[in-house]
Amino acid sequence: MGRLADRTALITGASRGIGRAIAERYAVEGANVFLTATNHEKLEETRKLVVGHGVHAHCHVADVSEPSSAEAMVNAALAWRGGLDILVNNAGIHIPKPLLDYALDDLDRIMRVNVHAVFQLTQLAIRHMLTRGVGKIVNIASTAGKWESPNQAIYNMSKHAVVGLTRCAALEFADKGININAVCPGIVEGGMFDLEKLAASYGATKEQVQKAVVSRVPMGRLVTLEEVAHLAVYLGSAESDGMTGQTITISGGMRMG
Numbered sequence: 195m196g197r198l199a200d201r202t203a204l205i206t207g208a209s210r211g212i213g214r215a216i217a218e219r220y221a222v223e224g225a226n227v228f229l230t231a232t233n234h235e236k237l238e239e240t241r242k243l244v245v246g247h248g249v250h251a252h253c254h255v256a257d258v259s260e261p262s263s264a265e266a267m268v269n270a271a272l273a274w275r276g277g278l279d280i281l282v283n284n285a286g287i288h289i290p291k292p293l294l295d296y297a298l299d300d301l302d303r304i305m306r307v308n309v310h311a312v313f314q315l316t317q318l319a320i321r322h323m324l325t326r327g328v329g330k331i332v333n334i335a336s337t338a339g340k341w342e343s344p345n346q347a348i349y350n351m352s353k354h355a356v357v358g359l360t361r362c363a364a365l366e367f368a369d370k371g372i373n374i375n376a377v378c379p380g381i382v383e384g385g386m387f388d389l390e391k392l393a394a395s396y397g398a399t400k401e402q403v404q405k406a407v408v409s410r411v412p413m414g415r416l417v418t419l420e421e422v423a424h425l426a427v428y429l430g431s432a433e434s435d436g437m438t439g440q441t442i443t444i445s446g447g448m449r450m451g
C-alpha cells in the first residue's frame with residue numbers, strides 16, 4: 195500500500211517539470227491522478243508514465259487562467275472518480291525582466307496564472323472538501339515567495355501572494371480537516387529556469403551561469419524535480435496531518451530562515 199493509496203489528486207501544470215515529477219511520485223504512492231495543463235501531447239506523455247505504476251490517470255486540457263475553464267476542470271475532476279482528496283496547485287509562469295521594463299500586461303498575465311488560478315482552485319477545492327470533512331491542498335510557491343530576487347519582481351509578488359493565501363486559507367480551515375501547505379523550492383534542475391536561455395541573455399555559457407547559480411547554494415548543487423515531488427507527497431499524505439499553513443523551503447540550504 196502506497197502512502198497515497200486510493201487518493202484522487204488534481205495536479206495542475208502536469209505536462210512537464212515539477213508537475214510531471216509530482217504526478218509520477220503520486221502514482222508510485224498509489225494516487226489516481228487527474229492531470230491538467232494546456233499542452234495535450236505533453237500531458238499524454240505524463241499519463242503514459244504514471245499508468246505504468248498501476249493507477250488511474252486522466253488528462254484534461256485547460257488554461258487555468260481562464261476562470262470558466264478552471265471551474266469546468268474542477269467539475270470534471272470531481273466527476274472523474276467521485277471526489278477529490280488532494281489539490282496540487284503547481285501550474286505557474288515566470289517572465290524575468292528588470293522592474294522598469296515590465297508592462298502592465300506582464301503583471302496581468304503572471305497574476306492570472308500564478309495567483310488568480312490558485313485562489314479560484316483553492317476556493318473550489320475547499321467547497322468540495324468541506325462536504326467530506328477532509329482534504330489536502332499543496333501549493334507550489336517558491337523561495338521567491340519569501341525573499342527578494344533580481345529581475346523578476348512580478349514573479350516574486352505572485353509567489354508572496356501564494357504564501358499569503360496558503361497561511362490565511364490554512365487558518366480558516368484548520369479545524370475543518372483541510373490541510374493547506376506550500377512547498378517553496380529554490381532553483382530546480384529541469385524546471386522552468388532554462389539555464390541555456392539565461393546564459394544566452396547574459397552572453398555567457400550555460401556552464402558559467404550554472405556555476406554562478408550553484409555558488410549560492412550551500413549544498414553545491416541544484417535541487418532535483420524528484421526531491422520537490424517527495425515533499426509534495428508528504429504534504430498530500432496522512433503523515434502531514436498535523437501540519438497546516440506551512441511554507442517549506444527546499445533549496446539545498448539557500449536561505450535558511
Ligand SMILES: NC(=O)c1ccc[n+]([C@@H]2O[C@H](COP(=O)([O-])OP(=O)(O)OC[C@H]3O[C@@H](n4cnc5c(N)ncnc54)[C@H](OP(=O)(O)O)[C@@H]3O)[C@@H](O)[C@H]2O)c1
Binds near residue numbers: 256
Ligand atoms: N523550476 C524552478 O526552479 C522553480 C522554483 C520554485 C518554484 N517553482 C514553481 O514550481 C511550479 C512548476 O514549475 P516548473 O519549473 O515545473 O515549470 P515549467 O516546467 O515551466 O512547467 C509549468 C507547468 O505549468 C503549466 N502551465 C503554465 N501556464 C498554464 C496555464 N495558463 N494553464 C494551465 N497550465 C499552465 C505548464 O503546462 P503547459 O505549458 O502545457 O500549459 C507546465 O506544465 C511553478 O509554479 C513554479 O513557479 C519552480
